[in-house]
Amino acid sequence: MTHAAPHPATARLSHGLSGDVTVPGDKSISHRALMLSALAVGRSTVDGLLEGEDVLATAAAMRALGAGITREETAGPDDTPAIRWVIDGVGVGGLAEPADVLDMGNSGTAARLLMGLLATHPLVAVMTGDASLRKRPMARVATPLEKMGAKIVTRAGGRLPATVIGTRSPVPIRYRLPVPSAQVKSAILLAGLNTPGRTVVVEPEATRDHTERMLGAMGARITVETEADGARVITLDGQPELSARDMTVPGDPSSAAFPLVAGLITEGSAVTVRNVCLNPGRDGLIRTLVEMGADLTVTNPRDVGGEPVGDLVARSSALKAVTVPAERAPSMIDEFPVLAAAAATAHGTSRFEGLAELRVKESDRLQAVADGLARAGVTVRTGEDWLEVDGCGGPVPGGTDAVVTHLDHRIAMAFLVLGLAARNGMVVDDDRMIATSFPGFRALMTGLGCDITDL
Numbered sequence: 001m002t003h004a005a006p007h008p009a010t011a012r013l014s015h016g017l018s019g020d021v022t023v024p025g026d027k028s029i030s031h032r033a034l035m036l037s038a039l040a041v042g043r044s045t046v047d048g049l050l051e052g053e054d055v056l057a058t059a060a061a062m063r064a065l066g067a068g069i070t071r072e073e074t075a076g077p078d079d080t081p082a083i084r085w086v087i088d089g090v091g092v093g094g095l096a097e098p099a100d101v102l103d104m105g106n107s108g109t110a111a112r113l114l115m116g117l118l119a120t121h122p123l124v125a126v127m128t129g130d131a132s133l134r135k136r137p138m139a140r141v142a143t144p145l146e147k148m149g150a151k152i153v154t155r156a157g158g159r160l161p162a163t164v165i166g167t168r169s170p171v172p173i174r175y176r177l178p179v180p181s182a183q184v185k186s187a188i189l190l191a192g193l194n195t196p197g198r199t200v201v202v203e204p205e206a207t208r209d210h211t212e213r214m215l216g217a218m219g220a221r222i223t224v225e226t227e228a229d230g231a232r233v234i235t236l237d238g239q240p241e242l243s244a245r246d247m248t249v250p251g252d253p254s255s256a257a258f259p260l261v262a263g264l265i266t267e268g269s270a271v272t273v274r275n276v277c278l279n280p281g282r283d284g285l286i287r288t289l290v291e292m293g294a295d296l297t298v299t300n301p302r303d304v305g306g307e308p309v310g311d312l313v314a315r316s317s318a319l320k321a322v323t324v325p326a327e328r329a330p331s332m333i334d335e336f337p338v339l340a341a342a343a344a345t346a347h348g349t350s351r352f353e354g355l356a357e358l359r360v361k362e363s364d365r366l367q368a369v370a371d372g373l374a375r376a377g378v379t380v381r382t383g384e385d386w387l388e389v390d391g392c393g394g395p396v397p398g399g400t401d402a403v404v405t406h407l408d409h410r411i412a413m414a415f416l417v418l419g420l421a422a423r424n425g426m427v428v429d430d431d432r433m434i435a436t437s438f439p440g441f442r443a444l445m446t447g448l449g450c451d452i453t454d455l
Ligand SMILES: O=C(O)C1=C[C@@H](OP(=O)(O)O)[C@@H](O)[C@H](O)C1
Pocket: 027, 028, 029, 108, 109, 180, 181, 182, 183, 184, 186, 208, 333, 334, 357
């Protein structure tokens, strides 16, 4: 973190946003690119890696486990300087015992996927994280990993810090996910890499499939079948040799969401975001905004590194309320805070269902969104797993009472975006965590014409 103490920020009513931007690389793909290339045989390169704190925590952990990881300057298109990450893998099963505690910072993905990797290596490792991560549930990964033979000792309630005693003789499992979570699915698949035989994960609701795509591209035998009830059955043959690759990470749709929604909810705006990952497991927000009447178009659809990618243009729109059904939630799970900001400016009452998982993110996002919208003068109602927002049909009142962000980057960014369509602006109590997923957020947004400043 750049600042030792909380660092508030203010966003004020803005209009006429315009520009053509790219957002940093996808966070989910960046974590996986580092972890899987660290297990490959040979040297991989990664262009477009997200250099956010969450991903840097993964890089540090993989180094501590023996992979060679360096950051190099290279020439991009037209000889512009670019950054390339170079990873020398240790091979499946080749991770070394770390000499110190592995600190995964603010990142649930880093912690849970890494726990999967550690579980089936014969080593002892201690994992921790920041105050937010130490509150998040780890039993959802520890339980299946213990079935594979690891011993995982957590604090009460399945919280970090945790000690992972990896097993020397892993056993493959067939596991049906009790919660829709790509992190749990991925942790089991990563543990399955160093396990003889077939590891099978059944997911009743589809979640993002970056792990499956990348494992397949690196030469693992991994198949996905769909059962009659729609459940996905993912089967991984253990102990593959993963081949090193040159990878390119596309832009993060969860980051693109902020400038795009800003373009939709401010007057006289047209914002282009290029090179955005449009994986069907990640596109729920786009589908929802279009249902709300957003002038949002996708152009130049293409494939980047095995992921669908496109350029998006968002223009000011009179949004109308929407109902998001529970089955769509996994494809937009990180986008609900910024969708709530859009709904607050829409005409009519929006309802979002299937939000139980929002309660165990960097903060209890359901509560944090409800509290923040109330500070903005917007009427909201919540239940255990749903949210209703009475839209203002235009700018919200806003106000100077700071929104409490609870060390949650997405809450900070969502309420700064809402402040751009708030008559009295919006203040967030702390914008430091934005660096975990979207370094350069402030500069990108102000470059588009957003009025965002320190308090
Ligand atoms: O697998 C991933 O990269 C992620 C999965 C999601 O978490 P869950 O698996 O807990 O739903 C998401 O919220 C997180 O930002 C990234």
